[in-house]
Amino acid sequence: MTSYFIRRLLLVIPTFLGITLVVFTITRLVPxxxxxxxxAQARQMNMSEGNTSGGSSLQDDSPLSPDQIxxxxxxxxxxxxILISYLDWLGKILVLDLGVSTRxxxxxxxxxxxxxxxxAYYGIVTTILTYLVCIPxxxxxxxxxKSFIDSTxxxxxxxxYALPGFIVAIILFVWPAAQWDWFPLGxxxxxxxxxxxxxxxxxxxxxxxxxxxxxxMIGGFATMTxxxxxxxxxxxxxxxxxxxxxxxxxxxSAVFKHAFRNSLIPLATHFGNNISLFLAGSFLIEKVFNIxxxxxxxxxxxxxxxxPIVLGVLVITSILGLLGNILSDFCVALVDPRVKFx
Numbered sequence: 567m568t569s570y571f572i573r574r575l576l577l578v579i580p581t582f583l584g585i586t587l588v589v590f591t592i593t594r595l596v597p598x599x600x601x602x603x604x605x606a607q608a609r610q611m612n613m614s615e616g617n618t619s620g621g622s623s624l625q626d627d628s629p630l631s632p633d634q635i636x637x638x639x640x641x642x643x644x645x646x647x648i649l650i651s652y653l654d655w656l657g658k659i660l661v662l663d664l665g666v667s668t669r670x671x672x673x674x675x676x677x678x679x680x681x682x683x684x685x686a687y688y689g690i691v692t693t694i695l696t697y698l699v700c701i702p703x704x705x706x707x708x709x710x711x712k713s714f715i716d717s718t719x720x721x722x723x724x725x726x727y728a729l730p731g732f733i734v735a736i737i738l739f740v741w742p743a744a745q746w747d748w749f750p751l752g753x754x755x756x757x758x759x760x761x762x763x764x765x766x767x768x769x770x771x772x773x774x775x776x777x778x779x780x781x782x783m784i785g786g787f788a789t790m791t792x793x794x795x796x797x798x799x800x801x802x803x804x805x806x807x808x809x810x811x812x813x814x815x816x817x818x819s820a821v822f823k824h825a826f827r828n829s830l831i832p833l834a835t836h837f838g839n840n841i842s843l844f845l846a847g848s849f850l851i852e853k854v855f856n857i858x859x860x861x862x863x864x865x866x867x868x869x870x871x872x873x874p875i876v877l878g879v880l881v882i883t884s885i886l887g888l889l890g891n892i893l894s895d896f897c898v899a900l901v902d903p904r905v906k907f908x
Contacts (some may be wrong), residue, residue, distance in 0.1 A: 570895075571892065571895070571896070574891075574892045574895065575892065576814055578885075578888045580610075580760050581885055581888055582884055582885065582888060583656075584703065585880070585884045586652075586656070586880060586881065586884065587652055587878070589877065589880050590648070590651075590652045590655065590877060591648055591652070591876065592650050593876065594644070594651065595673065596882070597871045598871050598872060599642075599644070599871050599873065600638075600642055600668040600873070601635065601638045601639065601642060601644065602871075603668075603870075603871060604630075604638060604904055605629065605630055606825065608629040608630055609629050610688070611627050611629075611709075616829075629699075641709040642668070643655070650768060650841060653814075655877070659881060660777055662675065662730075663675075663694045664678070664878040664881065665874035665877070665878070666854065666855040666873065666874060667867075667872055667874055667875050668871075668872050668873065668874060669867070669870050669872040669875070670872075673879040674874045674875050675788060675878065677863070677878075678860065678863070678875070678878055678879065678882060679860075681858060681859055681860045681862075682860055682882070683694055684754055684857060684859040684860075685859040685860040685861065687775075688775070688778060688779065688857070688907055689780060691775070691779060692783055692786075693837075695779065695783060696786050696787055696790055697790065697833070697837075699787065699791035700786075700787060700791045700793075700833075701790075701830075701833070703794075704790070704791045704792070704793070704794025704795040704798065705795075705798060705821070705826065706719075706796065707719060707720070707791070707795040708794070708795045708796075708798040708799045708802065709821065710797075711799060714870060718789075720745050722844070723787065723791050723792070724788065725786055725788075726784045726785075727785060727788030727789070729784065730785070731781045731784050731785050731848060731850070731851055732781070732782045732848070732850035732851055732853075732854060733780060733848070734780065734781045735777070735778070735781035735851045735854040737854060738780060738781060739751070739777070739854050739855065740750075742777060743777060747778050748774060749774075749776055750774050751856075752855040752856030753774060753855070753856050753857070754771070754774055754775075754857055754858065755767075755770055755771060756770050756774070762885075777855065778851060778852075778855045778857060781848075781851045781854075782848065782851060790833060790836070793832055794829060794833060794834075795842060797828075797829040797831075797832050797833075798821075798825055798826065798829040801824075801828050801829055802821065802825050802827035804822075804825075806824070807820050807824060807853075814823060827901065830901045831901050832896060834894065834897035834898045834900070834901045835894050835895055835897070836894065837893065837897045840905040847859050849861040849862045849864065849865035849866075855863075860879060860882070862884075863875065863879065864879040864883075867879065
């Protein structure tokens with residue numbers, strides 16, 4: 567098993583190189599980069615001052631001289647071939663230098679480091695709550711199949727599954743937050759957070775987190791619940807469970823000592839992927855609740871063509887995704903002792 571995980575870790579390197587090379591190439595080919603934005607800003611300034619000359623290209627009728635444009639290309643690394651620029655960028659990544667934002671003019675890592683704890687908090691808490699709720703509910707639905715509890719919970723879960731997370735976020739924002747004033751309208755903490763006691767600070771974070779966590783959980787909640795129920799029902803209908811019960815084993819023992827652990831295997835395969843997905847954040851949910859997280863940062867940077875931040879977020883999320891796949895395999899090995907990965 568050790569050799570398997572070593573091979574998986576080694577495969578992270580070429581996969582990461584492939585992902586980053588493709589995205590890096592796209593950022594160099596699409597229009598509207600930092601140089602075009604600077605030229606557009608300079609053109610708007612000239613128009614506001616009464617100079618209406620302008621053009622649509624970098625060189626023709628540009629408010630900047632060709633020498634200034636060449637200096638900008640050299641500053642942003644656009645004066646080199648794509649492969650050379652990518653190797654230069656990759657060399658900086660190896661020493662943990664993600665570059666400087668073209669929008670905020672701050673180091674990219676410092677910006678991401680400020681946003682990452684918020685996304686990590688929501689990602690970890692969402693993952694824990696999802697499994698804590700879905701596993702017991704799935705077990706209950708499997709044992710009480712076709713009962714009133716099963717039918718009622720299925721309706722609620724399917725409604726939640728049919729609604730995208732950001733739609734649920736909007737509904738929660740309009741009624742419980744805005745109309746009924748039960749929860750804050752957004753943000754991660756209150757403005758007077760520093761003046762609160764430790765207990766009040768904990769409650770403040772929880773109070774701000776309730777609605778976003780519901781929106782985060784709503785999609786994966788249904789998938790995990792039905793996956794747990796259906797898998798457990800398949801095992802309860804298998805021959806080894808019927809044989810165990812026929813030999814005198816109680817139904818409760820058959821469920822929780824035999825079928826339950828085997829039913830956790832499909833859920834374990836999703837564990838690492840769920841963590842990496844939640845840590846990356848959802849920019850729509852973060853936008854609705856004004857959460858200053860990694861998802862919203864990546865979306866805004868993409869809109870503003872802040873390519874250093876886009877690539878920096880890509881580095882974080884791609885590594886999390888690749889490591890999440892390995893973590894899923896490790897969880898499967900822990901749950902199922904038959905898995906050897908030879």
